[in-house]
Amino acid sequence: MAEPEIVRNLTVTKITTSSVTLDWTEPEGNSSFYRVEWTDGAVNKRDDTFESNITVSDLTPGVLYTFGVRAVTDQNVTEGKSVTVSRYTKPEVVRNLTVTEITTSSVSLSWTEPEGNSSFYRVEWTDGRASGSHNVNKTYINITQLTAGVQYQITITAVAGDGRTEGQSITVFQYTSE
Template sequence: FTDPSPINDLKAKYIGMTSVILTWLVNNTASNSYRIEFGNSASMDSLTSNRTEVEIAKLIPGTMYNFTVFAIVNGNETGGVSLSLYTKPSPVLHLEAEYVGVTSVNLTWEVNDTASDSYTYRIEVVNDSFIRSLTSDVTKKEIPELLPGMMYNFTVFAVAADNETEGEGRSKVLYMKPSPVLHLKAEYIGVTSVNLTWEVNDTASDSYTYRIEVVNDPSIGNLTSTVTKAEITELLPGTMYNFTVFAVAADNETEGEGRSKDLYTSKS
């Protein structure tokens, strides 16, 4: 006959990737020693403690473990009280943007955990005005319906097979590509200079700068503008030039698709 367990309220005070801290209460002052049996589907182990709190280490990330605590009363082991839980998955690795478009991005990442075949993933998408969560069963995700030229923070969490226990997130900040500029035209064409104007409709356009590429084979020049117009000087009279204007996001790197116009300068 096994005495009923004096242990109650067994719970995890902390759940990490490779360790957990268990705590419990006892209603029998005669018990001051405990045996903790723990294991997963592949192996079992045990340890003893004289406290009602124990850290169990060297566990495998993202894996389900069963923990059973037995009290030892007057030299005899009582019945056990059990708790099952998943350790946290490891953070994902090598989070990258495989593609950055005007309104969508394709993210990819890797995982090295033994249990990763059972993982799903939560992708949190954050900008100044909203937070959105998506899920994926594989180590990639296309995220649509984003705003051109806007900054987003993407965080990917690996989720264990209980669909609850999440690992620490891995983040990446990206700017979407701005939309192409609109209505590119020459407001003035002179002998050695041209005045260009254009428009933009993006929500984020207040933060844009513009790169103007000036091509006269074989030479290529680049100018920048913080407004939707530019005067381009030091051109050759009576010569054809190709002008391409690119909107540039606030990171000063992410460029939209260029809008082009061919023009001849006036003859002297």
């Protein structure tokens, strides 16, 4: 029996902290079901589906996964070539965000790294007029050159290793000293 054609248009349609949803177009010719395989580089898993989409769950936040989809013929005999796509799951939210020091011109914060993985943290702050941001790979920051007696909105977001996939942000509101 001839091997099935390759699946077409494999795309990632949704990413969460623990799942990735894949969608594809069925191949030309005959196939009975699809074999979906994924790996984080250490652990390999797979699942079979009759649909042309799947949500892979129980994934670790902030981790790069490679997904492969191939068509399989009747009786699980012949497999087509695999099409692959790689994506990071979203990092989890940082924990225990705490303001550790306040002066007239600075605010220091610390936090606990999120569950799972992340590459760095995006810290953004604004007083409603002026704003700033800084990327840090430590779990603390001292934001300086602020205005005395002003309330700042400070947001921390964990970012995955691709520099683009962001987790849910956490925000605090803090006045500088007068």
